[in-house]
Amino acid sequence: MAEPLVVFDNVVKRFGTFEAVKRMNFEIREGEFLALMGPSGCGKTTTLRMLAGLEQPTEGDIRLAGKSLVDVKPHERDTPMVWQSLALFPFLNARENVEFGLKMRGLDGPSRRRKALDWLERLGIGEFGERDVNSLSGGQRQRVALARALVTEPKILLLDEPLSALDAHLVIRMQAVLTKLQRELGITFVYVTHSQSEAFAMADRVVIMSKGEIAQIGSARDIYRTPANRFVAEFVGRNNIFAGTVNGSGNVDTPAGTFTLDGKAKPGERVSFVVAADVVSLSVSRPTARNTFAAQLISEEFVGSMVTLFLEAPGDTEIKVQVQERSLEGIPREPGQTLFLSFDSSHAHILKG
C-alpha cells in the first residue's frame, strides 16, 4: 500500500460557533479516487476547501506529501480544483483559461500555448480553444475547467460537485472521462459529491460524512453491503432497516416480525440491522423459510429492467425490494396487496450506531 498522500490530523473547522467539521482524521492514498459524500451541510465541501487552502482549519493539521499545509497560502499549494460553478474566467477564451495556471508559474507564451492546446486536444475540445467560454456547451466548459486544473500536472486534483450542473446523459459521459483520466494520469482525485451514483461509480474509496463527522470510509461495496451505522444505511438508501430487542432464544423481535440473525446478537440487546433491498425475496403465499414477514405493497418504481417495490410492514417499517422485472411474473401488484418477504440471515448486517 502506498504512503498516504494527504493526512487530515485532528482537523476541526468552526465558523463562529458552528462546527462545520468536527475532529476529523483520515488519509488520502496516492493515486486513489476518493469521494467525499454526504448530504448538503455535512462538511464535505469545507473539507475540500481546507485542502485547497481556501479555508483555514481552526484546529489540527493537514499534511500533503508529509508537509504541513497550515502556513501554505492557497496560491502556493499545488492543489488545483474544479468548481461546481466551473469558475471559468469569462474575460478569457478557452485556451487562455487553460493557460492561466501556467502563466502564474511564469512559463513562456509559446510553451503555455502548446501545453494548453495539448490538454484541450486530449479532452476532445481542441477545436474550441479560441472560443469564448460562455459560448461553449456545459460539457465543453466542463472539459475546459478540467484542462485548466490538470495542465500544471498536479499530484492531486480536487473536484467540488463538478457534474451537478450537467444533464443526466452528460454526467454518465463525464464520469467515464474522469475515471479514464484518473487511471491514465495515476494522480489522486478527491471528489466531493452528494450523489451516491457518482461516488459509487467512480471512487475507489468513499468517505461518507454527516454533520461534520465521518460516518464511514470504505469501498462502494463495503458501504452498500455493510453500512457502519443507521445514517449510512439510510443515506445509501436501498436498505431495509429493522430495529428490535434480542429475545431469550437469540432472535430479534421487531414490529415487522421476529427474525433470527444466527447468533450475531446477544439476548437482551437492542439491535438495528439492515437487509439490502436486492436480497429480499418475494412471494404471494407465506413461504416456510425462516425470516419471513408480511408487508403491504404501496408503490413501485421502474429503473430499466429493475423494479423497486415499496412496501409497508407492521410498525410503519418501510420496506424496499429490488428485483428483476421478469421475476415478478404471476405476482399481483395492486397497491394494498399483501406480499410475503423473506431474507437469508447471512444477509442481515448489524448496525453499530
Place this chain on the structure above:
Amino acid sequence: MTTKPTTRPDYYAIAWRLPLIVWQGLFFVGPLLFMVAMSFFLVKNYRMEAAFQFSNWQRMLSKDFFWDAYFFTLWLALLATAITSVVAFPASYFLAFKASEKTRRWAIFFLIIPFFTSYLVRVFAWQVILAQSGVINAGLSFIGIGPWQMLNTQFGTMVGYLVLCLPLAVILQTFSLANIDTRLVEAAHNLGCGRLRAVFTVVMPLAKTGLVVAAVFCFILSFGDFVSPYYLGGSKPPTLSIMIVDTSKSGQQWPRAAVVAITMILTLLVVAFTAIGFAYRKRGK
C-alpha cells in the same frame, strides 16, 4: 402558424412616453439645435444676427488660446479621472470584499450624504479650508511650515474635481466589485495567482465595466465643470467652461461660445462612446 402579428401602434405606451419626449424635445434637443445654428451666426454691434457663416469656427479653431484651453481642460479632466480612479479603488475594494455588510451600508450612506449639499456650497467650504489663512495653512503654520498657496492653483482645481467625483466613483466601483463572483478570485488563487496579482488579473477585468463607467463619469463631470476651476483654481489658465462664460460676456460673443460648447460636447461624446465601447467590448474573435 405563420400569421404575422399586426403592427398596430401602441397608443397607450406612446401616451405615457409623450411627456418625456416633449420635455426632451423642448428643453434639450431644441436648444441644442439652436446652439449649433447659433455657432454660425454673426455678431454686429454687440447684437446677434442670424447667418450661416463659418467665421466663428475659423476664428476659434485657429487660435492658440482656444487650443491651449482645450488641452489644459482635457489634461485636468484626465488627471482628475486618473487620480479619482486610483484613489477610489482601494476604498471600493475594501468596501466590496473586506468590510462587513453593516460597514458597507454605512459607508454607502456616508458617500451619498455629500450629494445632499449643493456642489457649489461644498466648493465654498473648500475655499475656507484651502485659503492662505485657511484651516490647513493655519495648521501648517502651527507646526512651523507653510503657508502654501493652494487656492487659485491647479491643486485647488483638482481638490474641487475630487470633491465632485470621488464619492460617486467609490459608489460605482464598490457596486461593480461587490457583484464579482468571488469564486473566480478563489479559482485564481487556486491556480497559483497571489493576492495582489489577482487584483490585476482577475478582479479588474471582471469589474471592468463598472470601473470604466466610474471613470467616464469622472471625466464628464470634471471636463465640463465650471465651479472648481473658477472658485478654487482662480480661472487661470481658463478651462473651456470658463472660456464659454468669458466669451459670452465679453462683446456678446454667444456664437463663439457656442463653438466652444459644441467642441466640448463632441469631445465628451467621443470619449464616452469610446470608453463605453471598451467597457462592454465582447472579447473578440
